[in-house]
Amino acid sequence: METRLDLVFAALSDPTRRAILTMLLEDDMAVTDVAEPFEMSLPAISKHLTILSRAGLIAQEKRGRVKWCKLDPSALREASVWMQGFGQFEPVNLDAFERFLEVELRDDSV
Amino acid sequence: METRLDLVFAALSDPTRRAILTMLLEDDMAVTDVAEPFEMSLPAISKHLTILSRAGLIAQEKRGRVKWCKLDPSALREASVWMQGFGQFEPVNLDAFERFLEVELRDDSV
DNA sequence: GCAATCGTCAACCAATCGGTTAAATAAACG
DNA sequence: CGTTTATTTAACCGATTGGTTGACGATTGC
Numbered sequence: 001m002e003t004r005l006d007l008v009f010a011a012l013s014d015p016t017r018r019a020i021l022t023m024l025l026e027d028d029m030a031v032t033d034v035a036e037p038f039e040m041s042l043p044a045i046s047k048h049l050t051i052l053s054r055a056g057l058i059a060q061e062k063r064g065r066v067k068w069c070k071l072d073p074s075a076l077r078e079a080s081v082w083m084q085g086f087g088q089f090e091p092v093n094l095d096a097f098e099r100f101l102e103v104e105l106r107d108d109s110v
Numbered sequence: 111m112e113t114r115l116d117l118v119f120a121a122l123s124d125p126t127r128r129a130i131l132t133m134l135l136e137d138d139m140a141v142t143d144v145a146e147p148f149e150m151s152l153p154a155i156s157k158h159l160t161i162l163s164r165a166g167l168i169a170q171e172k173r174g175r176v177k178w179c180k181l182d183p184s185a186l187r188e189a190s191v192w193m194q195g196f197g198q199f200e201p202v203n204l205d206a207f208e209r210f211l212e213v214e215l216r217d218d219s220v
Numbered sequence: 221g222c223a224a225t226c227g228t229c230a231a232c233c234a235a236t237c238g239g240t241t242a243a244a245t246a247a248a249c250g
Numbered sequence: 251c252g253t254t255t256a257t258t259t260a261a262c263c264g265a266t267t268g269g270t271t272g273a274c275g276a277t278t279g280c
Contacts, residue, residue, distance in 0.1 A: 014267095014268085016268090040268095040269075040270095041269075041270065041271080043269085043270080043271085044268070044269055044270080047267095047268075047269085048268090064276095064277060064278075065276060065277040065278065066277090
């Protein structure tokens with residue numbers, strides 16, 4: 001049986017899909033607009049979006065003939081929590097802490 | 111080109127490999143001992159360990175004829191930080207922040 | 221109604237994945 | 251020295267992955 005965690009990590013293992021997620025950080029987008037910056041066919045992007053969707057990382061909503069994609073970070077959180085279980089074995093990890101804060105507090109940059 | 115992040119997430123997408131990492135949380139282990147609880151051949155486990163190693167998630171050191179496997183969470187940190195970049199879109203994300211601190215400050219537990 | 225647009229489906233392809241078994245290498249034991 | 255123990259390598263297998271092209275259904279605009 002394929003768990004949620006399997007799907008999330010597998011989805012994140014592809015650079016195109018991570019780039020898509022990063023784009024969706026900015027704003028919700030239609031499938032065609034997601035595909036635009038990539039040198040890749042539309043069906044290829046469509047497949048990537050399906051994979052992200054099945055992993056629960058994005059939600060897709062069809063309005064008219066346009067399908068909107070929006071980020072859904074809840075699945076990411078689950079995976080993130082799993083990973084943090086290993087963090088306790090790092091010596092200090094102040095770097096990561098600072099980067100965490102930096103990202104966390106830069107919410108006005110959107 | 112295959113980035114570190116690609117390798118880490120791909121490595122984490124397999125339940126057997128995640129189980130191995132969890133086992134290595136407890137203690138360093140020889141390859142044969144890693145393989146023991148799995149219903150799978152030794153070469154299969156050996157391959158999994160190679161994948162974990164290439165991703166930088168474990169380190170392997172050969173002493174005599176035994177190859178010891180130990181957790182190396184630094185690669186995990188990189189991936190974890192990447193993921194936390196998306197946390198800002200959760201309503202508040204205090205949970206994740208607190209867990210981060212909780213884990214981070216428990217450095218005396220090592 | 222008809223043409224253009226949005227997106228997916230179907231079929232195909234080469235490459236990779238996750239497993240197998242059998243053989244090879246390397247170190248330790250007696 | 252020969253044997254056992256620890257691990258990897260090699261060759262193979264079927265399934266999955268990430269891409270392609272071409273056809274298709276659905277919605278919109280003129």
